[in-house]
Amino acid sequence: MNAVTLAWRALRHTPLASSLNLLLVAIGIAMMTFILAVSAQLEERAERDATGIDLVVGAKGSPLQLILSSVYHADIPTGNIPEGTLAALAAQPLVKSTIPLALGDNFHGFRIVGSTTALAGHYGARLAQGSLFTQPMQAVFGARAARETGATLGASFAGSHGLAAGGELHQHAPYTVVGILQPTGSVVDRLILTPVASVWQVHETDPDEQAAGSVAAPAAPPERELTAVLVQYASPLAAIYLPRWVNSQARLQAAQPAFEAARLFNLLGVGIDVLRAIAAGVLLVAALSLFVALYGALEERQWDMAILRTLGASPFKLLRLLLAQGLLLSLAGAAIGWLLGHAGIGILESMQDLNLQPWRILAAEAWLPVIAAAVGLLAAAIPAARAYRTDIAATLARP
Template sequence: MRRLNAISLALAALRHKPLSTFLNLLLMAIGVAMMTFIVSASSQLELGASRDANGIDMVVGAKGSPLQLVLSSVYHADIPTGNIPASAQAELAANPLVAGVIPLALGDSYRGYRIVGTTVDYVRQYGGQAASGVVFGGAMQVVLGADAARNTGAAPGSRFAGSHGLMAGGEVHAHAPYTVVGILRPTGTVLDRLIVTPVASVWRVHETDPDEAHAEQHEHEITALLVRYASPLAAISLPRWVNSQTRLQAAQPAVEAARLFELVGVGADVLRAIAAIVLAVACLSMFVALYHALEERKTDLAILRALGAPPRKLLLLLLAQGLMLSTGGAALGWLLGHMGVGLLGQMMVGQQNLALSAWRIDAQEAWLLPAAVLVGMLAAFVPAVRAYRTDIAATLAHT
């Protein structure tokens, strides 16, 4: 019953100073929201990047930026570095250090979703299974990832023409329409955002394009090769051999992804530091508010003591106020942080980049609530001890 009274008194005290209560809640919420956003977004991006690159040891493409090659060929989040001869696939596949090679032919899209010329092995690489229809079997047949199918409205049996370029709005290849033969189940990988077809489809579209009438005179080209090593020795010798070729470049997704997240991590560390400063300011603000409230209500507290309230009741009263402010601010901040992740996820979905879920809870978030509670208790500790040591006679004598 005494605890209930302390809580009731704490609520009444907070309601008595609505502006101060709101500002303290807001400061705490901003700090926790920033922490939640950083932890959730960064962990999901790293997990998604790791999942998309799983099983791909090396990417072979045209000379240029290794990071750009990985982003364009593994994550489909950048433009390719160029094209390479299709004969490079057979060369690599014949190497005993290579366990598997998957070709990619990029260049077209449909309503902003990339059309990827490849083999059925690419679908298997990400555990793709047909939710309806079948996986493609011949040229000009396509299967759509779950997100691409949902947002384009395509279904088995429908036909469409791709457009030139990897973004919506390019010139339409109306002379060579594709036929949808299947829709894939959601995999939680980059496959969900792609339209997949045999490499021969991409060649056919461009060989019969009126603007590329002489394309058939040249050797077939592809954009990149996804390579899986047969032994650890390949990691040492294969990239070196590939890079010695005139037109080829090797990039290792694990290395490039680590480099990318190292760069991104610097910005994340800065944001974490800012969030920590905000939490420290929230702690200081809460301390000042509770301390001033104690000074203003010394007489009230002394009267409570005179009426028989034990010292621990006053201690609990101030601690309860700090606990309510910190817990309420932490809960509000957690919600705001995840709403921010969801908003960023919607923006990234619109650009067909890595997907983020608003309400995916990361294990690292477990420390946020205890940390916020600790901040609140620290802020309330000194005022609570002063309330505990209230001198009834001296306080009432000065009123």
Template sequence: MNAATLAWRALRYKPLASGLNLMLVATGIAMMAFILSVSAQLEKHAECDAQGIDLVVGAKGSPLQLILSSVYHADIPTGNIPDTALAALAAQPLVKSAIPLALGDNFHGFRIVGTTTALLDHYAAHLARGALFTQPMQVVFGASAARETGATLGARFAGSHGLASGGELHEHAPYTVTGILLPTGTVLDRLILTPVASVWRVHETDPDDHPAAPAAALQRELTAVLVQYASPLAATSLPRWVNGQPLLQAAQPAFEAARLFNLLGVGIAVLRAIAAGVLLVAAMSLFVALYGALEERKWDLAILRTLGASPAKLLRLLLAQGLLLSLAGAALGWLLGHAGVGLLGLLESTQDLSLQAWRIAPDEAWLPVIAVAVGLLAAAIPALRAYRTDIAATLARP
């Protein structure tokens, strides 16, 4: 009978203690798997959403808020800017492209974004069916937005005021669905895109907003402009020029995203430390369990020696027990951790995160190594004591 079989039977002999140690190891590994997977996916999504956007120009206020609202669509805007800012930016020789954004309404919680087809080109979006918008009041749905709302080609709907569901309906200006996009894996999946003129028309013709003023007399506004540099020189001079304008603010996604993840990194580091603490407790509990089992089974181990078992076999037996518990705990913990990621992604308040339960982060490759180290360290001293078992002295004791 080999060491693995003996170790398995020894663990089954005390199912309660073995189960407790198994759950302790699994809890620590689950916490680590959850943290690593969520943080890696958030960083990947943030990188994809901001890729190719060098600068965001919007109303003065918090730069981080401007980035969150205009790039990640996860916050409210800092305000609006005159639509003339778009032409002024496009005229700058340091600007390669300038994509306008106009926010203000939603449909079942999904933001209706006034923009141009340049935004779809920027994210390399392709149609799953239908056609792109060609005139005001036509919309194209991102893949997630279409799936969650049940949007179909040719359907008509009214947007709700505000960026969260539950606002007043703009029934006087319904939209028509002309296209649905393929999944892009970016923020575009959860947006509803329409020409900027659609957003202006909805609010300029709303009798509650402007009961008497003619549309021509209204100041048209944008929420933000996404800018791509024409040369590296723009990184130093263009933000300075923008910030010098009385109504405009420049925010750099790369800088603000790094600042955000530095802030989040403190919390992630704390959670990792907690997970490491749980694993340390698991190692100590495993050590106590194996050491106690060794004391209880010294007579049995001595009998094994008299039957021909070598000291090395007893060493392997105790190490195998530690390894079996730690590896089983690692497998169970990995499953629980990723199940937790999937559950988090299903929560209504976090659906915008687009978390995938079984996406494996590169750092997760260390989890089995950590589990093996925990098992071996916990079993090391008991295993050495078993290796040094004195047959005569053990059997001579009453």
């Protein structure tokens, strides 16, 4: 009978202690798996969504809020800017390309984004069905937005006021679905794209807004506005001069996605480090608990160990027996913890729109079984060393 079989039977002899130790190891590994996978995927997604966007021009306010609302579509905008800002930026020799954004409405919680077809092209989105929009009040759905709303080609829908579900419906200006995009793994998957003119038309023809405006009877029609403009530099010099020029304008501010994303992840990094420390603490507690269990089991089974020695078991075999118990518990706990960690990512993805891949395996996860094995071996080291030095005569002579 080999050491692994003996170790398994020994663990089965103390089911409660073994189960508790297994659970502690599993919780620690699950926390580490969850933290590693979620933080890595969120950072990758942030970099992917901001790729090719060197500058965001929007209304004055928080630069981070401007980036979150215009690049990641995860916050409310800082305000609106004049329509003429787009032409002014496009005329700058330091600007390679511009993409306008007009926000304000949603459909079942998915944002309706007024823009140009260049926004879909920027993220490498391809059509799964239909075509891109060519005129106002046509809409193209991202893959996730189409899947969760049940959008089909030719269907009509009305947007809700605001960027969260539950706002007032704009029944007077329905959109028509003309296209559905293939999945890209980027932010465009959860957007509904339409021409900027659609957003203007919806609000300019809103009976409630017209009624409110008729009271004041303005002499001239209000200036049309955008929410933000995404800018790509034509030259590295633009990073020096263009933000300064934008910030000198009375209503405009410039925010750099790379800088703001780095600042955001630095802030989040503190919390992630704390969670990692907690997970390491749980593993340390698991190691101590495993040590106490194995040491206690050795105290209770000294007679059995001595009998094994008299039957021909070498000291090295007793050493391997205790080490095998520690390894079995730690590696089994690692396997269960890995499954729990990835299942937790799946639950998080079902609750939050984070575009996570629950069962994607990261290279960093290869260290988790090694860490678990080290925990098991360290916990079993002292009991195993004591078993190795078992004095047969002294043990059997005890009453």
